[in-house]
Amino acid sequence: MHAAGHRPRLRHAWAVVAEQELRDAWLGGRALALIVLFSAFLSVVLYLLATNTALNLLEQREAVTLMSQLGVAVGAILALILAADAVSGERERSTLEALLVSPAPRRAIVFGKLLAALSLWAAAFVVVIPYLWFLGHGIGIAGEAAAATLFVGTMLAVALAGLGMTVSAATDSNRASLSISLLALLALVAPTQLPPAAQSGWAGNVLFRLNPVTAGEHYLGRLLTDGHPWWQDISWLLSPAIAAGVLLAVTAVSAESLGLRGWRH
Amino acid sequence: MQEARTSETTAGAAVEVREITKRYGDRVALDAVSFTVPAGVVGLLGPNGAGKTTLMRILTTILEPTAGTFTVAGCGQAEAGEIRRRIGVLPEKAGYPRVQTGGEYLTYHGRLFGLHRTQATAAARRALESVGLAERGRSLIGSYSRGMLQRLGIARALVTDPSVVFLDEPTIGLDPAGRRDILETIRRLSREHGATILLSSHQLADVEEICDRAVILNRGRVVSAGTVAGLVRGVEANRRLVVVVPADRRAEALAHARAAPNVQHVHRAADHPSGITVVFEPGVDPDVAGQAVLRTLLDAGIAIRRLEAERGTLSEAFLAATEADDR
Numbered sequence: 001m002h003a004a005g006h007r008p009r010l011r012h013a014w015a016v017v018a019e020q021e022l023r024d025a026w027l028g029g030r031a032l033a034l035i036v037l038f039s040a041f042l043s044v045v046l047y048l049l050a051t052n053t054a055l056n057l058l059e060q061r062e063a064v065t066l067m068s069q070l071g072v073a074v075g076a077i078l079a080l081i082l083a084a085d086a087v088s089g090e091r092e093r094s095t096l097e098a099l100l101v102s103p104a105p106r107r108a109i110v111f112g113k114l115l116a117a118l119s120l121w122a123a124a125f126v127v128v129i130p131y132l133w134f135l136g137h138g139i140g141i142a143g144e145a146a147a148a149t150l151f152v153g154t155m156l157a158v159a160l161a162g163l164g165m166t167v168s169a170a171t172d173s174n175r176a177s178l179s180i181s182l183l184a185l186l187a188l189v190a191p192t193q194l195p196p197a198a199q200s201g202w203a204g205n206v207l208f209r210l211n212p213v214t215a216g217e218h219y220l221g222r223l224l225t226d227g228h229p230w231w232q233d234i235s236w237l238l239s240p241a242i243a244a245g246v247l248l249a250v251t252a253v254s255a256e257s258l259g260l261r262g263w264r265h
Numbered sequence: 266m267q268e269a270r271t272s273e274t275t276a277g278a279a280v281e282v283r284e285i286t287k288r289y290g291d292r293v294a295l296d297a298v299s300f301t302v303p304a305g306v307v308g309l310l311g312p313n314g315a316g317k318t319t320l321m322r323i324l325t326t327i328l329e330p331t332a333g334t335f336t337v338a339g340c341g342q343a344e345a346g347e348i349r350r351r352i353g354v355l356p357e358k359a360g361y362p363r364v365q366t367g368g369e370y371l372t373y374h375g376r377l378f379g380l381h382r383t384q385a386t387a388a389a390r391r392a393l394e395s396v397g398l399a400e401r402g403r404s405l406i407g408s409y410s411r412g413m414l415q416r417l418g419i420a421r422a423l424v425t426d427p428s429v430v431f432l433d434e435p436t437i438g439l440d441p442a443g444r445r446d447i448l449e450t451i452r453r454l455s456r457e458h459g460a461t462i463l464l465s466s467h468q469l470a471d472v473e474e475i476c477d478r479a480v481i482l483n484r485g486r487v488v489s490a491g492t493v494a495g496l497v498r499g500v501e502a503n504r505r506l507v508v509v510v511p512a513d514r515r516a517e518a519l520a521h522a523r524a525a526p527n528v529q530h531v532h533r534a535a536d537h538p539s540g541i542t543v544v545f546e547p548g549v550d551p552d553v554a555g556q557a558v559l560r561t562l563l564d565a566g567i568a569i570r571r572l573e574a575e576r577g578t579l580s581e582a583f584l585a586a587t588e589a590d591d592r
Contacts, residue, residue, distance in 0.1 A: 010350075010379035020373050028364050094360030098421065101325050101354040102377035103346050260327060 013104035017112025025082060025116055034078050035123050042131050045070060049135070064136040064145050065224040067128065069217045072153040073189075075124030076213075079157040080181055083117035083164030086110075087258065088177040097260055110255035114165050121157035125150055141224060148223050148230070152216040155240040159212055160185065162247030169254045172261060188213040209236065212243035278303055278336070279429050279461035280324060285333035287319050287485075294319045296485040297333065302429075302463055306455045308472030308493070309465040310583055311482035317465040318357050320482070321433050324463070325354045338428040350378065353422030353460070355415075357433035363407030367398055367417050370406060371424050378425040385424075392420040395457070396450050412443030416450060423458065430454075433465045444468075448475050473497075473579040481586045489586035493579060500577035500585050504529070504545040506555045508562065509571035512539035518567050525561040527554040539570070 025031040049063050087110070090096035099109060129146055136142035164181045171177040191199070191207050191214050198204050208214040219236040222228045280302035287295040295316045311317045322328040324337055326345040335342050338351040362370060368389050375385030393402045396416040401409065409417060415435055422430050435451065436444040452475050455462050466472055472479055472493065479496055481489040489496060497503070510518045515533070518541050522531045527549040534540030545554040555574065562569060 010377070013377065016373070016376045024362065024364075093362075094356075094358045095362065097327060097356040098354070098359060098374070098418075099377075100327055101349055101352070101356075102374060103349040103379065104377045105346070260322070 010103050013108035014112040014115070017104060017109050018115040019112075021086070021113050021116030022119055025119065031082065031120055031123070034081065034120060035127060038074055038078060038124055039127050041074065042067070042070065042128060046131055046134070059225075060135065060139050061141065061225050061227070064132060064139075064141055065221050067131050067135055068145050068149045068220050068224060071124065071128030071131070071149050072156055072216060072220065073213065075121045075128065075153055076156040076160045077185065078120040078124055079117045080160040080164040080185060081178065082120050083114060083161040084168050084177045084181040085174055086113040086117060086165055087168040088171045089168075089174050091172050091260070092174050100258070100260065106258040107252055107255040110165060110169065110251060110258060114161055114251060117161045117164065118157055121153060121161070125153060144230075145224055148220055152220055152237065152240065155237070155244045156212060156216050159240060159243035159247045162244070162251045165251045166247065166254050169251075169258055185213075192217070210239055212240040216240045279338060280463060281336045282320075282324070283334045285320070285323060285330045285335060287316070287323060287328065288331045293485055295323075295330070298482070298485070298487050299333075300480050300487055300490050302461060302480075303478070304459075304461050305477040306451065306462045306464060306475050308476035308479040309463060309482065310467065310469065310472055310479055310579075312467060312587060314484075315482040316485040317467075317482055318433055321354075321357075321431050321463070321465050325349075325352060325431050350425075351428045353425065353427035353430045355418040355422045355430075355432045355435055357437070357465075359414075359418045361406045361409075361414055361417065363405065365406055366403050367393060367406055367409070367420075368402035370417070371421055374421050375424045380425065388424050388426075389420075392424045395423060395454060396420045397446070410443075412439055412446060415439065415443070415447055419447070419450060419454070423454065423460075426458065427460055430460045430462045431465075432462060434467075435464065436466065436468055436471055444471070451475055469578075469580045469583055479579070481583055483587040483590045486590065488590040489582065496582040496586075497577045497579055499547070500581040503575070503577040504547065504549075504551055504554075505575045506543045506545070506551070506558065507534050507537065507540050507571075507573040507575070508543060508558070508569060509534075509537050509540040509573075510562070510567050510569060514567050515539050515541060517565065518562055521561050521565045521567065522558050525554075525558045528558065537571075 045067065049066070087096065090099065128149060132145045132149065133142045136145050163184060167180045168177045171180065188211055191211055194204065199208065208218055215236045219233050222233040222236070223230060278301040282301070283299050285295055285298045286293070298320060309317050309320065319328065323330050324335060326348050337348045340347040340351065371389030371392055372382070372385045375388045376382060380388055390399070390402065393399045396419050398413060398416055398420060401413065406414070406417065419432065419435065422432065432451065436447050439447060448471060451462060451464065454460070464472065464476060476493055478492050479490070480487055508518065508522070519531055519533070522528060522541055522543050527546050529544045529546045531541055531543050534542045543558050545551055551574070559569065
């Protein structure tokens, strides 16, 4: 037996949890299945861009923008899906208690899981690169598109994964966690479906700026379609950056009270 | 620091609980529960809803008490991280990742306790051996039987050589053979690892079989506590003596037995048409009191055909304690 004073000290618990979660997600096949579906989705979009009479009228710059925006939005949603399962899934499978009685700090457990969820965004970004290159290398914006996709996508992925993780920590079932997270996401995407007139007024402008998803997508459009320099519309990235920071902070705070049951108990 | 902690607790107590109360809104799950757990295997008994699992979760730092204090392995409740480093836990509803092998699962938990990967792998191998799962360490957990899962859970509780092990209903849902294996495993672990084991169960036979001491909870309160032998000794069955006399002298025997010293009451024996049941007063030595009754009957010239001294069980001690509390 270990003498009380000679018990090993736990360092980098987040890394141990993240490693395990990455193994579960990728070797278990869940993450791989999502990435394969994501890749198939991008291939269909690319095919339509090349063959569809409506879509192939898009300028090449617009096609790159569309691919970048889709990559960012769907890649971030994938991170949200994995994060939304992270804690509520453990509750549902009754595996959380064993984790909570270990000396690993609650925050380390949650951030380890968050990192694993973000690995889906990283993989999604790697997948989207060839598509951006295919569409953008002829007009010399493939590199710029990839860099912007990485930058904007990382902010949105952190924000959405933080949202998913917070909801997951507060709910008892996967279904509830995923439903609440996706509803919140739909609310964020909904403004893009407003009629053009509503989008172009000052109210629409404010709404688009406040909403991290629409603001990020707007920035990509200005940068890639309109060819603006990267700093000209940087203010549009304020809300994605703030959302990422705030949701990370909320995740950290909610992690401290992580328990066997969600908030409603 | 260690000395300061120890001085505040009962000397030698692995777990000390003082006036722990847990409320969920208006519902009181635990009501000023106090007891100490010395070394050995200690059973925590109680009917469903008695508060056993709530208490286990408080002591394993999963829940916070509404009031009261406790120490586990010399650490106070404010040192939750330290407590977790010193305990092993088998929760009541333990789930397991089906797509991991038993070895991988235990290695992961060893690493969560700060062991280096190679140390954790070695500790996992030892823990699997100690619960008899060494040969299945490379199999996916999804292929394990229920009994094997329980043993895997016990192995996880032991992977970092804890000072105190909490086992919540370790034999629940097992067939008799699986139950016997688990009890044998726990008994062996207590002997070989030297850890204090707090075992929560409503399987009284399990507790009677392997525990040195027991704490009985009912409706969130401690209604009885002590050594298992002491609890059993206190039940009425141990104070009962059935004396079979000639049928025509039973009424006379009843009257004489009532007059004997230390007899609480006497009645006709239910199972013997010519028998009487003598119940001694609590606290008296049943052997001494029994001899006095026999002497009284023999002095009255009543022949004694047969004697049956009943033996109490933990089940009776449990029922006596909980029913008295319910009244």
